[in-house]
Amino acid sequence: MTGRRAVLIAAATVAAVGCSTSAPDATAPQAEPKSGGSLTFATDADPGCLDPHQSPTAASQLVTRNVVDSLVAQDPKTLELKPWLAESWTASPDATSFTFTLRTGVTFSDGVPFDANAVKANFDRIVLPATKSLLAASLLAGYDGTTVDDPRTVTVKFKAPNASFPQAASTAFLGMQSPKVFEAGPEAVCRKPVGSGPFVAAERQPQASITLTKRADYNWGPETAKHRGAPYLDLVTINIVPENGVRMGSLRTNQVDAIANVPPKEADGLKGAGFEVLAKAQPGIAYTLNLNAAREPLSDVKVRQAIAKAIDTEAVVNNLYQGKYPRATSVLTGATPGYASVLGTSQFDAAAAERLLDEAGWAKQDDGTRAKNGKPLSIEWTFISPAREQRDLLAQVVQQQLKAVGVDVKLVPLAAGEVIAKTARGELQMGDISFVRADGDVLRTVLTAPRGGAPAVVAPEVPGLLTAAAATVDDGVRKENYAKVQRSLIENATAIPVYDPTYLLGVGKAVHGLGFDPQGLPSFHEAWVSR
């Protein structure tokens, strides 16, 4: 689903974070981390449900990643998988069965010990229809049950190969929660998830704030973390401040310590005022426009190609995002394993677009629009509102660019739920999506299950390529298949990649060690404040 729903998995913790600006370590290279104190963070969206097994949103992940631990951790730099709650694991050669050896001495914050039975309870619960999982269950596609071999050994089985399962297990979506909370039902877990993470979800005021308190006896941080013990901060308050202007003002006046999603336009000004702006290119599906080949007039490949060529993505990225978000060169972002650069140069060519439309029989009228057999060339673009990352403005720019070649675009902003429902009914003509997950398998997640805004029709060989990629542990084969799928999407012009989403985090002067966790979201575990 567009954007916010995101499996943010990826690459860059504290050390790797300096991709945009001075390395964060520069502010506190020698300083010894100080325990105690509190941090106030302003984010842009209310997370809604806080149960990672149910909610697919990044807003929810921001909270839950700090509350639940996973079996496996993904290294932020190398994207390698490292032990976390599982000390080691093995996969069967056909990638249908995975055996995990668990760490001992781990407890959930309600006192329940973490063991093999807890792992089974979690996975069994995720696939249960009553859980109403919007994403986690699809990561367990083909789940055939978990067997408890002994208290610290479990085997997870699948009916079909699922080679990317260990990576999926490193996301908070498949994070471990106390089996005791499941008894209270999905709604209760939405309000208050209970995990074994470094923080405990404490108070919550809907649409206002969420408080996380320190888990003092935490000492099972992932192998990928520099600091694996209890967090330095006693208290993290996450305020929900949807207006960009207010969030920026709160940071500038030191009312909050750090903010999510700095508008690209404001990034330089913020740096000039002595704040840090940390950028993290997100792995997964780039922000992509999708054309539904099942609907007239987009069933004609020439019309789709014309639209793809009429959109000047270079101009969009430079004007709207000041180049802070890179132009996408494939459906996958550059930071994703399996990425293949398909569009080394922009495919923008207005003259070619006009030619293709002429060939397809859409003749230009006197008023600049096009029509065929008396029917005007008009398509409807449904997108989620309120939009983030100025996607509503982007839509208006694209609308103008398409108008220039005679394609009339009607913009239909709808609430997220309505967009999903419309996609499910197959009514979407044009949609948009971005989706974060540090594995090429994200293509399978987006293309084979109905997702809001995703392409509904793909070339006939695509599902086979994706299934084959999921069935092998051979990275060469996977890379090749993912590259073929990416090329196919561009050739068929069902997908038009626009930009690689980039998380811009604004950080105040008193904050140190706040970076992106392996999932690509701000992580509070290693953060500390000097004041």
Add this chain to the structure above:
Amino acid sequence: MKRPGVVLSLLVLAFVVACVAVPGLLAPTPPDRIDPLVMLEPPSFAHPFGTDQLGRDLFSRVVHGARMSVLVALAAASASLVVGALVGLVAGMLGGWLDALLMRAVDVLLAFPALLLSLAVIGILGSSVVNVAVAVAVAGVAPYCRVVRAQVLHVRTRPFVAAATVSGVRPSAVLVRHIIPNAAGPVLTLALMSLGVALLASSSLSFLGFGPRPPDADWGTLASSGRDYVGTAWWLTAFPGLMVVCTTLAVTALHRAVARR
């Protein structure tokens, strides 16, 4: 010049009417022309109201947005007038249990704050420009019912109505020839004021995101889209907001002038 306020109001309204009638003449720049070279420019000679996030000329957008804003307000105010006058007439003429029933229904309507009522209507009908007009109209019906009913009751007791009735004029003719013309004055004065209220209400609903779809924009959506830039680009919210304020003030000032006579 005895009444500078009225003259000023008329000037403002003349400008607004010109915006509605011939926007292309006042602002030849197309309102949706994107120009990346002049993004977020402050007001200047070339762009009297500045430019927006996409380099579109804000003056042109405000001028072209007038039609949507004013027509929605006009439609809402007229619908309130027609429906409210009908209900008031029926209640006033027929009296009895129907009068009591209608007036209690009006009491219920009046019990809700107008904007809340409009939001409830939008919540039921869904958001579109037409529904914004309907929502504002529903919220504006109650005062008309009250005023028309009061006028009808007042006029009915006048001697000339009694005279017409006893000399055998049909009730419908009494209504059309005697009651309506004599009850109309205060109602039309109220209509002027409610036009201002309707403009304010429809702009508020647009500001909240229930208005026209991009790239079309009325004053409410224009002000709303500049919200994120209040600190850095004040003109984005200030000018569309000023247009709403000036037009509403002008209409209200005119209403007062008319009411005083």
